[in-house]
Structures are given as C-alpha cells and as structure tokens.
Amino acid sequence: MGRFSKMHGLGNDFVVIDARVDAVEMTNARARAIADRHAGIGCDQLILIGNAPDADVSMQIFNADGSEVEACGNATRCVPLFVGRDVTIRTKAGLLDAKAVDGGASVDMGAPRFDWDAIPLAYPMDTLTMGASWEDLPAPAAVNVGNPHVIFFVDDLDGVNFDHLGPLIEHDPLFPARVNVNFAQVVGDDHIRLVVWERGAGLTRACGTGACATAVAAIRRKLVAGPVTVSLPGGDLVIDWTPGGTIRMTGPATHVFDGEADWDRF
C-alpha cells in the first residue's frame, strides 16, 4: 500500500504522493488511471514529490490525461503545506521558491518567456498580439511560464463557449506541445476574471500558471497594472510582475485528507 494526500488550490485538485517515503513507479497510464474521477481516486493533476540534488524536493506533474508537464502553479503552493516548511522545488520548469503564508503560499514562478519558439508555436509570430484567432475571439497573446499558455481578452466572459473553444484551441497544430487556453475579462485597473481550459485536464476551477500568464499578458498590453487580482471560478490569486523580473503568485492551498491505495491496482 502507498500513501497519498488529497490537496487543492482554489479547487484545482491534486493527488500528492511522497515518493521519498513510498517509492512508486509512475507511468502515464497509471497517472491517468489514478486521476480518473469514476474508476480512480480523481484529480486534475497527480503530483509526485521526490528528492533533488539541488533543491529541498523535486516535483513531477501529471495531467489527468496522464501527460507529464513542466509546471503547475496551484500544486506548487501546496508543496510547503505538504512538506511542512518553506521549500525550494526542482521542476521541469526550473527551480521554484515556495513560502508558506497565512492559509496558503507565495511562490516565485520564475521569468515568463515570449519568443514564439519558447511558447512553443509552430512558426514565427508576434506573441503579444498573435496573427491568429478562432471564430469570433479577438487576437490572443501567448506566454510561457514554464508551461505554454494562450490568452484571449474578451469583453464578456459569460458569453464564451468554453467547452467548444477550449479543446479546439488546445489541439490546434499552431501549438506543437498543445496549450493551456485562458479566457480573460479585465474588470478593473488591477482586476481580471479568468476561466482556463487546461491542457490535459479540461476546465478546472483554477489554474495558477494560467493566472500568472494572463496577468503578465495584461500588464504587457497595459490593460492593468500589478499587483493584479485574478478571480477564477474557485477564488482569487494575487499576481505581481514587473517587466524584466520574475512572477510572484500568492494564494490559498488546502490539505483535504490522507489516504492509502494499492498502486499496483492502477
């Protein structure tokens, strides 16, 4: 039997396994089976905490479809709570620094990237106002914050058909690594509403990296000034970024329960 914790950040939920204590061979198929909400434990992302030579811990991230990815903002805030102290975390997206704050954590998510091949896109294009769009959406921006994001600033968030446009754009050949799709509405000088169709997980209640990418794109377009409150269906995150610097994300992290499972059954 192996132990796990169920955690979430604003309702973006995780099965967190401490592979330092209970070694588990994680495959894409096993991650998908554990994440299944009907036949498994159920989560948006599976998080594997391990040892790292150059950080307090390592973090591997698997989407609900089993794909391994580089970054997860909401899970990163859960790590100090899971480990019991402030931590440096080695991820595929780089070395992150996560500190516990009242009710959650504050994380330095690193510097955003804007070059077309860093997103990545299939061919060269301006990433602040892209020369591409879908149906009646406006021209989006693209930002890589460890993982790839495309951001649409719309006038009426409630009028967007997320279930249709999300998967259509996630799988567009313009994005060779697929993409997280952010639909945002600026509602104040320092306030954005956001709904995210996540690559490999679909609509989630919140996406931390989506909030970072959206705030950065909005600051670059001079639509808002930081620090920015990003309101997602699951609640609010505060994102602070100054051009040329790294992104600071602050918000809640919650431990729900601990459990045991036989990983060989998945």
Ligand SMILES: N[C@@H](CCC[C@H](N)C(=O)O)C(=O)O
């Ligand atoms: N929920 C996460 C993002 C998880 C990874 C993402 N779906 C991807 O494929 O890049 C967050 O809080 O950032």
